[in-house]
Amino acid sequence: MSNLRFTEHALSEWMRGSGQDSDIVISTRVRVARNLQHLPFPLLATNQQSGEVLERLTKVIEDEQLLNDFGVLHVIPLNEINDLDKQVLVEKHLISPNLASESRNGAVVLTDDESVSIMINEEDHLRIQCLYPGFQVHEAWERASALDDIFESRVDYAFDDKRGYLTSCPTNVGTGLRASVMMHLPALVMTQQINRILSAVSQVGLTVRGIYGEGSEALGNLFQISNQITLGQTEAEIIENLHSVVLQIIEHEKNARERLLNESKIRITDRVMRSYGILSYAAVMDSKEAAQRLSDVRLGVDLGILEGPPSSVMNELNVKTQPGFLQKTFGENMNPSERDVYRAKLIRETLGHTCS
Amino acid sequence: MLCQECGKRPATLHFTKIVNGEKTEFHFCEFCAREKGELIPGTSNGFSIHSLLSGLLDLDPSGKGQTPGAISAQSLRCEECGMTYSQFSKVGRFGCSSCYNYFSDRLDPLFKRVHGNTAHIGKVPKRSGGRIKLKRRLDELKKELQYRIVREEFEAAAEIRDQIRELEKNMAQG
Ligand SMILES: [Zn+2]
Numbered sequence: 001m002s003n004l005r006f007t008e009h010a011l012s013e014w015m016r017g018s019g020q021d022s023d024i025v026i027s028t029r030v031r032v033a034r035n036l037q038h039l040p041f042p043l044l045a046t047n048q049q050s051g052e053v054l055e056r057l058t059k060v061i062e063d064e065q066l067l068n069d070f071g072v073l074h075v076i077p078l079n080e081i082n083d084l085d086k087q088v089l090v091e092k093h094l095i096s097p098n099l100a101s102e103s104r105n106g107a108v109v110l111t112d113d114e115s116v117s118i119m120i121n122e123e124d125h126l127r128i129q130c131l132y133p134g135f136q137v138h139e140a141w142e143r144a145s146a147l148d149d150i151f152e153s154r155v156d157y158a159f160d161d162k163r164g165y166l167t168s169c170p171t172n173v174g175t176g177l178r179a180s181v182m183m184h185l186p187a188l189v190m191t192q193q194i195n196r197i198l199s200a201v202s203q204v205g206l207t208v209r210g211i212y213g214e215g216s217e218a219l220g221n222l223f224q225i226s227n228q229i230t231l232g233q234t235e236a237e238i239i240e241n242l243h244s245v246v247l248q249i250i251e252h253e254k255n256a257r258e259r260l261l262n263e264s265k266i267r268i269t270d271r272v273m274r275s276y277g278i279l280s281y282a283a284v285m286d287s288k289e290a291a292q293r294l295s296d297v298r299l300g301v302d303l304g305i306l307e308g309p310p311s312s313v314m315n316e317l318n319v320k321t322q323p324g325f326l327q328k329t330f331g332e333n334m335n336p337s338e339r340d341v342y343r344a345k346l347i348r349e350t351l352g353h354t355c356s
Numbered sequence: 357m358l359c360q361e362c363g364k365r366p367a368t369l370h371f372t373k374i375v376n377g378e379k380t381e382f383h384f385c386e387f388c389a390r391e392k393g394e395l396i397p398g399t400s401n402g403f404s405i406h407s408l409l410s411g412l413l414d415l416d417p418s419g420k421g422q423t424p425g426a427i428s429a430q431s432l433r434c435e436e437c438g439m440t441y442s443q444f445s446k447v448g449r450f451g452c453s454s455c456y457n458y459f460s461d462r463l464d465p466l467f468k469r470v471h472g473n474t475a476h477i478g479k480v481p482k483r484s485g486g487r488i489k490l491k492r493r494l495d496e497l498k499k500e501l502q503y504r505i506v507r508e509e510f511e512a513a514a515e516i517r518d519q520i521r522e523l524e525k526n527m528a529q530g
């Protein structure tokens with residue numbers, strides 16, 4: 001499988017920049033973790049056992065009803081694709097780093113538009129993920145739950161009356177549900193309100209982390225907000241809690257943006273235009289600088305300081321400028337400084353076509 | 357290549373370390389790597405959560421297991437997959453779904469700290485979930501009812517009949 005269509009292009013459904021509040025919420029992801037009865041979790045499974053898991057789950061996917069409701073599903077065994085393709089799938093958020101590097105008899109199942117990604121033999125036997133553009137937690141949960149129903153009608157899940165869906169990690173037990181949104185919060189970062197808001201968020205059972213970069217240093221002002229609690233709340237409560245907290249963060253970010261425009265328009269304009277200028281002409285661009293400057297340009301477009309590019313192009317650029325994707329586009333085995341040159345080239349060409 | 361530690365599962369983690377001035381190669385499966393505390397590349401976030409968890413798990417909630425007759429945490433073992441409680445507390449992951457039963461007594465404090473709760477109130481699988489267990493219990497009760505009636509133990513039989521009615525009511529609602 002050398003011509004894997006899913007790694008030939010960057011654009012995924014979740015990057016389309018459509019959906020509610022897509023200027024602040026870039027994408028929504030909901031995943032449910034499930035395991036089959038009477039088989040050890042992937043961590044302890046023998047090759048034969050994880051092979052059996054793969055076979056039983058693949059059989060469900062080949063089922064007709066599933067095809068009718070969800071379109072064509074492509075089963076991609078991880079051992080049939082090369083490391084670079086795995087890396088690109090990770091960069092597109094379609095598989096986890098863990099599935100790419102650790103899984104045995106691992107596979108990912110994707111729909112044509114990549115809005116459904118089912119991981120087999122990750123930390124749990126089955127992880128159903130729905131990835132939507134913008135702020136669509138309810139929609140994403142409903143679709144993931146519908147897929148879950150189909151699997152449940154064909155295989156026996158490990159389920160306990162008291163503990164709910166049993167998962168390998170104690171942090172997922174109960175509903176097995178993790179709902180998360182990716183938010184672009186540059187104004188809250190610039191006005192130094194972000195830490196206050198993030199610590200408030202963690203008080204209400206949610207966690208926050210940067211999308212790129214380690215720890216609290218969020219590259220490109222992109223944050224992922226997700227539920228921490230999976231046991232003792234219904235799925236509806238979890239989704240609603242995330243929904244209402246994210247609505248409040250959106251409100252704070254909007255206010256901060258308005259304040260920036262009112263109180264320091266010339267400075268914010270300068271910052272946006274400088275970043276735009278540098279992205280348009282620079283010959284070398286490391287990933288850290290790219291993330292920060294792309295965030296500035298995105299903010300500039302949202303605030304009406306700069307025309308175009310649309311947010312789908314910005315989302316795509318975030319993925320296209322990752323190391324794996326650069327190598328996929330311009331040739332394998334680049335060293336980091338060569339990547340910086342090609343990253344700059346790619347950004348120059350993209351912005352040149354879409355900005356005015 | 358099989359894991360050099362357990363010799364059972366294929367090794368997915370390969371690395372070289374300098375031990376006593378000599379380069380030594382290691383080949384572990386994920387489980388053994390976690391148990392030995394080796395960092396797993398590409399899972400930095402997950403790993404820190406697990407180390408944090410294992411910190412929680414090490415806490416003995418019952419004091420020092422002084423209660424007479426109490427089973428010490430160290431001797432708990434899942435008969436299904438073989439994982440011991442002390443392995444679980446190092447690895448931060450269950451080995452199979454039966455671990456939840458074998459470690460049950462120890463899990464309430466853990467879940468309370470992680471989730472603030474100990475019991476699931478969400479979705480239930482229609483086919484293999486709660487209904488199956490309720491139905492099994494119902495069948496048992498019906499058999500016992502017959503048994504009591506045959507032996508003319510009518511007081512016990514009445515009690516069982518009440519339990520059956522209660523269960524049937526629950527099932528009709530659920
Ligand atoms: Zn091993």
Ligand SMILES: [Zn+2]
Pocket residue numbers: 434435436437438439450451452453454455456
């Ligand atoms: Zn077990």
